[in-house]
Amino acid sequence: xxxxxxxxxxxxxxxxxxxxxxxxxxxxxxxxxxxxxxxxxxxxxxxxxxxxxxxxxxxxxxxxxxxxxxxxxxxxxxxxxxxxxxxxxxxxxxxxxxxxxxxxxxxxxxxxxxxxxxxxxxxxxxxxxxxxxxxxxxxxxxxxxxxxxxxxxxxxxxxxxxxxxxxxxxxxxxxxxxxxxxxxxxxxxxxxxxxxxxxxxxxxxxxxxxxxxxxxxxxxxxxxxxxxxxxxxxxxxxxxxxxxxxxxxxxxxxxxxxxxxxxxxxxxx
Amino acid sequence: xxxxxxxxxxxxxxxxxxxxxxxxxxxxxxxxxxxxxxxxxxxxxxxxxxxxxxxxxxxxxxxxxxxxxxxxxxxxxxxxxxxxxxxxxxxxxxxxxxxxxxxxxxxxxxxxxxxxxxxxxxxxxxxxxxxxxxxxxxxxxxxxxxxxxxxxxxxxxxxxxxxxxxxxxxxxxxxxxxxxxxxxxxxxxxxxxxxxxxxxxxxxxxxxxxxxxxxxxxxxxxxxxxxxxxxxxxxxxxxxxxxxxxxxxxxxxxxxxxxxxxxxxxxxx
Numbered sequence: 001x002x003x004x005x006x007x008x009x010x011x012x013x014x015x016x017x018x019x020x021x022x023x024x025x026x027x028x029x030x031x032x033x034x035x036x037x038x039x040x041x042x043x044x045x046x047x048x049x050x051x052x053x054x055x056x057x058x059x060x061x062x063x064x065x066x067x068x069x070x071x072x073x074x075x076x077x078x079x080x081x082x083x084x085x086x087x088x089x090x091x092x093x094x095x096x097x098x099x100x101x102x103x104x105x106x107x108x109x110x111x112x113x114x115x116x117x118x119x120x121x122x123x124x125x126x127x128x129x130x131x132x133x134x135x136x137x138x139x140x141x142x143x144x145x146x147x148x149x150x151x152x153x154x155x156x157x158x159x160x161x162x163x164x165x166x167x168x169x170x171x172x173x174x175x176x177x178x179x180x181x182x183x184x185x186x187x188x189x190x191x192x193x194x195x196x197x198x199x200x201x202x203x204x205x206x207x208x209x210x211x212x213x214x215x216x217x218x219x220x221x222x223x224x225x226x227x228x229x230x231x232x233x234x235x236x237x238x239x240x241x242x243x244x245x246x247x248x249x250x251x252x253x254x255x256x257x258x259x260x261x262x263x264x265x266x267x268x269x
Numbered sequence: 270x271x272x273x274x275x276x277x278x279x280x281x282x283x284x285x286x287x288x289x290x291x292x293x294x295x296x297x298x299x300x301x302x303x304x305x306x307x308x309x310x311x312x313x314x315x316x317x318x319x320x321x322x323x324x325x326x327x328x329x330x331x332x333x334x335x336x337x338x339x340x341x342x343x344x345x346x347x348x349x350x351x352x353x354x355x356x357x358x359x360x361x362x363x364x365x366x367x368x369x370x371x372x373x374x375x376x377x378x379x380x381x382x383x384x385x386x387x388x389x390x391x392x393x394x395x396x397x398x399x400x401x402x403x404x405x406x407x408x409x410x411x412x413x414x415x416x417x418x419x420x421x422x423x424x425x426x427x428x429x430x431x432x433x434x435x436x437x438x439x440x441x442x443x444x445x446x447x448x449x450x451x452x453x454x455x456x457x458x459x460x461x462x463x464x465x466x467x468x469x470x471x472x473x474x475x476x477x478x479x480x481x482x483x484x485x486x487x488x489x490x491x492x493x494x495x496x497x498x499x500x501x502x503x504x505x506x507x508x509x510x511x512x513x514x515x516x517x518x519x520x521x522x523x524x525x526x527x528x529x530x531x532x533x534x535x536x537x538x
Binding site for chain 1: 292329332335341361362364365366367368375379388389390391392393413414416419420421422424425426427434435481
């Protein structure tokens with residue numbers, strides 16, 4: 001039960017739908033952080049915390065460089081220094097129940113995330129362990145932002161694309177078990193609008209603005225709820241690598257502020 | 270290109286379709302290993318290496334207890350001591366291309382796995398980074414072994430279940446990009462037979478014998494190829510926890526031998 005209320009609080013407190021994605025690639029770090037994954041991410045977090053409703057570390061970037069200890073420190077830092085910003089671990093887990101219990105331990109106990117992204121392909125029983133965890137909640141992949149996302153997600157089932165079947169099942173059945181949201185890419189605003197029509201006010205994690213090119217005005221029109229929120233709109237690389245110089249944190253802040261303002265300017269209020 | 274030839278070699282050398290799954294749960298370790306994830310897994314590996322075609326560490330069990338260093342040591346140990354046994358990292362990854370590149374680094378560079386399990390839901394471009402890696406290959410989830418696997422996998426698309434669409438696309442398009450196999454649960458032998466009919470001799474990773482209860486005779490009849498191989502049949506908990514005492518390695522060996530023999534007795538030759 002770590003999504004709906006904390007996210008509502010984060011939206012109203014920050015006035016922002018922006019999520020800063022933390023995808024640390026040491027090859028792109030400015031010299032001043034001396035290759036430290038934690039130092040780089042902490043500088044980004046400190047520079048943007050008042051502009052965002054959520055932080056979303058992407059675990060693959062930490063795993064690729066054996067930086068689990070940095071991720072532990074980073075998550076603990078975010079939870080203690082910025083407790084009103086939602087912490088989403090982007091891991092896209094999906095496995096049988098006994099294994100999902102281990103992944104739930106990893107996300108919620110080890111890293112202290114409030115929400116983890118999960119893949120729906122394996123079915124209901126593979127998502128329950130996250131929802132049964134006392135501190136657990138999920139964003140479920142629905143219509144993703146990548147070019148090939150339609151390969152299976154768009155296949156027609158009873159006259160509708162598969163992703164709408166996923167959306168409907170999550171919004172009804174799974175959200176009864178525990179706090180759920182959906183992942184819908186910013187690069188497909190028409191599909192975002194369709195999903196919003198099916199799921200009511202369910203929170204949507206919307207990656208794909210910034211480096212992936214999603215159109216902010218189009219996604220706000222398609223996905224915002226009547227209170228002017230409803231989405232967690234993620235930008236990673238455009239914020240993290242706004243400057244390759246020692247001014248990277250200031251540049252990240254400026255890019256985050258620009259994106260937050262663009263989201264806010266378009267949102268209904 | 271790390272699947273088809275190495276797996277053929279592993280089958281013929283071992284005469285076995287058995288894969289020992291390495292899902293280390295410290296709560297179930299015998300006292301003699303003093304809680305060491307590496308020591309427990311190494312004992313299982315040494316006790317079963319001549320009886321199996323593959324080892325399959327399940328990364329969730331390592332991640333839940335912050336045992337990445339044990340997994341690194343274990344994978345290096347398997348590759349150096351038992352180079353003819355295929356090393357499959359069970360991680361069920363699935364993410365956009367730039368993130369999949371990081372997961373490919375994790376699986377193939379950091380851990381030295383030869384094959385990684387991946388989830389197809391996000392589409393072709395999310396699997397390409399694994400196949401483009403010079404040492405990479407994948408087993409793609411198709412029809413999984415868990416109770417709820419049919420929730421989405423059985424939805425009908427053009428008169429056929431979704432999992433057969435996945436099987437066909439992997440066997441044709443994805444297998445042209447690099448070495449692919451499919452994951453089909455032992456608990457659904459009828460579906461296993463359908464998949465085999467669609468994919469020719471494509472290797473199948475078949476989890477679900479042992480603790481999950483898959484019927485060995487039924488799956489060999491449904492999934493073996495004419496040479497008597499064609500499958501990597503995984504058992505994890507039944508082998509690992511065959512005994513809770515200090516004789517755990519001997520008990521694991523006995524259980525592995527029994528399962529290998531049952532697979533061999535039924536296979537066409």
